[in-house]
Amino acid sequence: MLNPYNQSIAMALISIIASAVSAQQPPVAVIREQTGVLNFTDTDGNEHAVPCKKGTRGVVLVFINTECPIANAYHPTLRRLREEFSDSRFDFVMVHADANLKTDAARKHQKDYEITWPIVLDSGNKIARHVEAKVTPEAIVVDAKGDVLYRGRIDDRYQDYGRKRPEPSTHDLKVAMQAIVEGKSVPTPETKAIGCVIRYVD
Amino acid sequence: MKHSVACFTIVVRCLTVVIAGGVSLVANASANAGEVTFATHIAKIMYDHCSTCHRPGQSGPFSLLTYEDCRKHSETIAVVTKDRYMPPWKPVHTGIDFANHRRLSDEQIKMIASWVAANCPEGPKDQMPAAPQFTDGWALGKPDLVVKMQSPFKVPAEGRDLYRSFVLPVGLPEDKWIKAYELRPTARSVVHHALFFVDETGSVRNQSERDGQPGLKGMNFLRGIGGNFMERGPDRLAGGLGGYVPGAVPNPLPGDLARFLPKGSDIIMQTHFHPSGKAEVEQAELGLYFADKPPAQRLVPIQLPPLFGMGAGLDIAPGEANFQIHGSYVLPIDVRGVEIGGHAHYICREMRMTAKLPSGEKIELLYIDEWDLDWQDQYQFASFQVLPKGTELSVTITYDNSANNPENPFSPPQRISWGRESNDEMGSITLQVIAVDESQRQVLEEDLRNATRESLRKRIQSQATGLAALGGGPLGKGGLMKLLDRNRDGKLQEKEVPEKLRDRLFDFMDNNGDGELDTEELAAGRRSLDSILDRK
Known part of the structure; x- marks a missing residue:
């Protein structure tokens, strides 16, 4: 195993080679340049941050809502995703987009849908604002530098409201995470997420 | 375009x-x-x-x-x-x-x-309208009869949408007239809508759980369509009770109109489930409200193309983005349109029924430009549609079997033709009418029966080569049985029939839906075929 330092050198080399071969895509956005570092705590008291914590490869934020049927339908997929990438040093966080959600309601929802990810209540929509989340479910992956490596849907099952594929044909978030693990640039760093529109509180 | x-x-x-x-x-x-x-x-x-x-x-x-x-x-x-x-x-x-x-x-x-x-x-708070009041129980009060799914059905947390039919056993000893009904699912987050059909044979309940799960796959209750058609007529087959969106206000039929529920019938509920992210259990109840007496005028369904499009040549090549089927019918008597609804599966894109009146005026009775099988409703006209004798009803249904249609059940696209599974297709619009002069109703019914027979004849002729080759000659004269009855029990079990021909044979002949064709069913099937094909 490479230590993080060597690994980052290796990744830098890979990205130089990659960019020499084909022009590397710029990140979707850079968070730190805009708003700095945002730290927050999940319902179990653990710390998370955007840009991601030290020692992690990136923070995977998925915005959810207890009352959004499209977001709720994705919980089995998201549970599996965390299992598949359990050894990849991602920091997984589900962010409740409803700024007024109470802890009890979040815990009940977590139990009902067998959610294994850390859960964060986002009072004042601070996290959503920080990363400019728009809908639930929407996935945003941010690395240590604050680069947004992926933003958008979990997969392409929903093409539009009421326009649904029987099965997804591209697993965009998973593909992005796989590319990040392999040190490659994310093939499609931005996709359109379909779901319930987040209402920002004043 | x-x-x-x-x-x-x-x-x-x-x-x-x-x-x-x-x-x-x-x-x-x-x-x-x-x-x-x-x-x-x-x-x-x-x-x-x-x-x-x-x-x-x-x-x-x-x-x-x-x-x-x-x-x-x-x-x-x-x-x-x-x-x-x-x-x-x-x-x-x-x-x-x-x-x-x-x-x-x-x-x-x-x-x-x-x-x-x-x-x-x-x-301004003083201008706030009062919040709506809803009853916790049945919207129309206590039903006259509540029927329930035979056993609970487990809907998994994730996966493809499920399309399944369930028998709601009724089996009343006398004829009844249904004024309204309301569905109460137990897992409302996964049940989007249901369509209801009457099983006059009372035999579909025996087909339930054949694959180890409650209910039947897709629209398998339509088995024996050929034989049942000849015995009962297309008005009964097409005479579904309509579609219903759970939570919607139940629509009682206007005036004294009501839907016929013959004695001994069961109700079949075809349901479309969306997995919701957590496992759910469904065991719906249906509340029925009966009319006190038979209506003065009886509803007659006009389904175009007939038999859910069975004879309309539904056979769509992969990649075909604009495939159409058509049906048309000229009214032999004056009628009034009461309600209308369509049925199709995933790759249908558009459907419309137009009425061209003898005056030349055209009325678009139903036009759905973005078909979505999640929302199959029955639409009651706010006032009866005046459709005089000589009015031509035309239906066009359009399908998109290309890869650009996200709802295509196959990736890459495959040939899709008429069938009872959700990945097959169907297509028809049903207009429920009443005769202006009730004594003329039978003229309409007889005329519709002939039109349906014609459509069935087309279907049989398009598949006749297959059936004839299988029987080694005219169907049913013992050839089929001799050839296929491998265990020599005098009956054909489904597994004895080549898979490709199974649906065709059982669609037409398995009248009691037991998954076996006995000599009597084969003979009856042959009589049906001969009659439809005008053979002696």
Whole structure:
């Protein structure tokens, strides 16, 4: 195993080679340049941050809502995703987009849908604002530098409201995470997420 | 092509909005300087069009009963109303009014957008309309009879949508007339809609659980369609009870009209489930409200193309993006249209039924431009449609079997033809009519039977080579049995019949739906075929 330092050198080399071969895509956005570092705590008291914590490869934020049927339908997929990438040093966080959600309601929802990810209540929509989340479910992956490596849907099952594929044909978030693990640039760093529109509180 | 049509529609819509918007500004100016508030404008729209489903215990995923509820979901409300995804109402407005329609006007949609853009002002509390009152129990009061799924069905947390039919055993000793019905699912988040059919044979319940799970796959209850057609006539086969969206206000039929439920019948409920992210268990109840006496006029279904499109040549090559089937029928007597609804599966895109009156006037009775099998409703005309003798009814149903259709069940696309599974296709619009002069009703029924027979004949002829080759000669004269009855029990079990021909044979001949064809069924099937094909 490479230590993080060597690994980052290796990744830098890979990205130089990659960019020499084909022009590397710029990140979707850079968070730190805009708003700095945002730290927050999940319902179990653990710390998370955007840009991601030290020692992690990136923070995977998925915005959810207890009352959004499209977001709720994705919980089995998201549970599996965390299992598949359990050894990849991602920091997984589900962010409740409803700024007024109470802890009890979040815990009940977590139990009902067998959610294994850390859960964060986002009072004042601070996290959503920080990363400019728009809908639930929407996935945003941010690395240590604050680069947004992926933003958008979990997969392409929903093409539009009421326009649904029987099965997804591209697993965009998973593909992005796989590319990040392999040190490659994310093939499609931005996709359109379909779901319930987040209402920002004043 | 579709694009240009869509663009045109948008332009027309925008014009309408501008005009309507102008009118509304003038109208509201006196009230409160045109500001759109919840109390003065939005509450009534929400209560009238959203709250019946969006309340606790109903199918809507969240409640829209108060100002706070609506404000909380306001951004989503603005987007899904603009998209016309919500409230779910598939018919395009062609000038015909339907009873209890949920459709929002362009003006109402614009009003919602302005309200959300203005950050959802609550408005004067003294002008707030009273919140709607709903009964916790059955919407129309205690039903005359409540029937229930035979056993609970487990809906998994994830995966493809499920399409399954369940028997609701009724089996009454006398004929009944159904005035209205209401469905109460136990897992409302996964049940989007249901379609109801009458099983007059009372035999479908024996087919239940054949694959180890409650109910039947797809529309397998349509087995024995050939034999049953000849015995009972197309009016009975097509005579579904209609579609129903859980949570919608049940629509009793107008006047003394009611739907026939012959003695001994069961009700088949065809249900479409969406896995919701957590495992659910469904065991729905159906509340039935009966009429006191038979109606003076009986509903007659006109299904075009007949038999759910069975004989309409539904055979769509992979990649074909604009495949159409047609059906037409000229009314032999004066009728009144009472209600209308369509049926198709995943790759249907558009359906319409047009009536061309003897005067030359054309009425678009039903036009659905973005078919969605999630929302198969039965649409009752707000007032009876006057359809004189000589009126030509035409139906066109369009399918998109290309890879560009996200709802295509196959990737890459495959050939799709008529069949009872959800990945097969069907297609028809059913118009329920009454005869203006009830003594003329049988003229219509007999004429429809002939039209349906013709359509069945086409289907059989298109497949006749297969059937004849299988029997080694004229069907049913012992050839088929000798050839295929490997265990020599004098019956054909499904596994004895080559898979390709199984559906065809059992569709036509397995009248009691037991998955076996005995000599009697084969002979009856042959008589049906001979009669349909006018063979001696």
